[in-house]
Amino acid sequence: MTSSEQAATATGEPAGPARTPATEPAAAGPRSLAARAPRVPADRLLGELVPPRHFARESFDTYVPDPDHPSQARALAHVRAVADRLTAPPATGWFRRRRTAAPAVYLDGGFGVGKTHLLASLADAVGTQQAAFGTFVEYTNLVGALGFRATVDALAQRRLVCIDEFELDDPGDTVLMSRLLRELADHGVALAATSNTLPESLGEGRFAAEDFLREIQALAARFEVVRIDGEDHRHRAVTTHAPVVAAGRVAAVVGARPDATVDDFETLLGHLPAVHPSRYGALLDGVGLVGLTGVGPVTRQDVALRLVVLVDRLYDRDVPVLLAGDGLTDGLDLFSPEMLRGGYRKKYYRALSRLGALAAEGAAIAAATP
Numbered sequence: 152m153t154s155s156e157q158a159a160t161a162t163g164e165p166a167g168p169a170r171t172p173a174t175e176p177a178a179a180g181p182r183s184l185a186a187r188a189p190r191v192p193a194d195r196l197l198g199e200l201v202p203p204r205h206f207a208r209e210s211f212d213t214y215v216p217d218p219d220h221p222s223q224a225r226a227l228a229h230v231r232a233v234a235d236r237l238t239a240p241p242a243t244g245w246f247r248r249r250r251t252a253a254p255a256v257y258l259d260g261g262f263g264v265g266k267t268h269l270l271a272s273l274a275d276a277v278g279t280q281q282a283a284f285g286t287f288v289e290y291t292n293l294v295g296a297l298g299f300r301a302t303v304d305a306l307a308q309r310r311l312v313c314i315d316e317f318e319l320d321d322p323g324d325t326v327l328m329s330r331l332l333r334e335l336a337d338h339g340v341a342l343a344a345t346s347n348t349l350p351e352s353l354g355e356g357r358f359a360a361e362d363f364l365r366e367i368q369a370l371a372a373r374f375e376v377v378r379i380d381g382e383d384h385r386h387r388a389v390t391t392h393a394p395v396v397a398a399g400r401v402a403a404v405v406g407a408r409p410d411a412t413v414d415d416f417e418t419l420l421g422h423l424p425a426v427h428p429s430r431y432g433a434l435l436d437g438v439g440l441v442g443l444t445g446v447g448p449v450t451r452q453d454v455a456l457r458l459v460v461l462v463d464r465l466y467d468r469d470v471p472v473l474l475a476g477d478g479l480t481d482g483l484d485l486f487s488p489e490m491l492r493g494g495y496r497k498k499y500y501r502a503l504s505r506l507g508a509l510a511a512e513g514a515a516i517a518a519a520t521p
């Protein structure tokens with residue numbers, strides 16, 4: 152089973168688009184994630200394929216290439232040129248050019264060099280109607296929710312499909328995405344993808360293009376690889392540790408905010424299989440702060456993979472998290488050493504790093520709450 156299938160199994164519902172809207176009584180605001188079971192129509196899933204809120208104010212103009220790393224200016228110029236090409240009015244009459252293949256670009260580089268910034272800027276420049284933007288995982292979840300054919304049909308309407316953090320650690324998912332991209336390219340859809348890299352100090356290779364080109368085989372020749380060197384722009388230490396708040400504080404902080412939820416960690420993990428991972432974003436509708444009590448190690452891989460998807464959606468939406476639990480000693484021992492050495496290590500490290508950042512925001516809010 153692929154990781155996205157592992158994360159998606161046992162949803163307890165038929166596959167295919169849900170038809171009822173994701174409405175809930177708006178009364179007192181959401182208080183528990185485990186009490187929510189959002190229904191998301193297909194057009195909303197497709198509508199959510201936009202750059203994350205975190206990049207809302209970024210564009211090509213706010214990307215400042217590092218003069219010490221000329222590859223950054225080159226990457227910016229390359230991606231801008233792709234945007235220009237995709238937004239140029241079609242040539243007509245005598246000047247009509249021969250049909251050329253739509254561009255496909257792979258931004259390859261280390262952690263924090265601005266790959267997502269450039270990808271989001273490209274999607275913005277092409278426009279939300281014409282461009283789809285999602286992470287690798289969001290597209291595999293979309294295929295899981297809509298089916299392969301419906302996903303191709305929907306995405307083939309776009310001029311550009313952006314895939315952030317192209318994952319190569321799951322053969323099943325990689326084959327699926329490779330098929331999807333090939334069909335889209337055959338429909339004349341432009342493609343842009345970024346590499347999925349771990350923070351430097353976790354000691355993983357900086358570039359992934361070789362593996363990417365091997366995995367996408369038939370498509371490889373169409374992709375232009377753009378390498379980006381540089382320092383981690385976030386200048387953030389790799390945090391796999393997260394500030395933990397006292398269990399008693401969670402209730403006080405959550406009680407002070409109408410948009411906050413509070414859940415027992417195990418109960419929430421027990422609820423996640425009942426919600427398709429493509430709806431974890433909808434699960435967080437209207438939620439501005441998430442409190443979790445009883446946080447402790449996750450032992451099962453399928454449970455851990457669902458948690459990874461939830462953390463990604465929390466991070467996309469910049470939702471601070473309050474973590475409380477006796478099981479957490481010096482930080483986030485959420486995943487076992489075996490998991491952190493295994494095939495999905497990038498997903499787990501990403502989740503730890505993101506949850507650490509969101510928990511730091513949560514702890515700051517807790518400290519500021521009387």
Ligand SMILES: Nc1ncnc2c1ncn2[C@@H]1O[C@H](COP(=O)(O)OP(=O)(O)O)[C@@H](O)[C@H]1O
Pocket residue numbers: 209213214215216217223261262263264265266267268269384385
């Ligand atoms: N050259 C740059 N100029 C301005 N902001 C940058 C630059 N590179 C990165 N950033 C910012 O740093 C943060 C991390 O960049 P991001 O695109 O997420 O990195 P990556 O996807 O390569 O890991 C983002 O907030 C991004 O806007």
Ligand SMILES: [Mg+2]
Pocket residue numbers: 266267268315316345
């Ligand atoms: Mg990124």
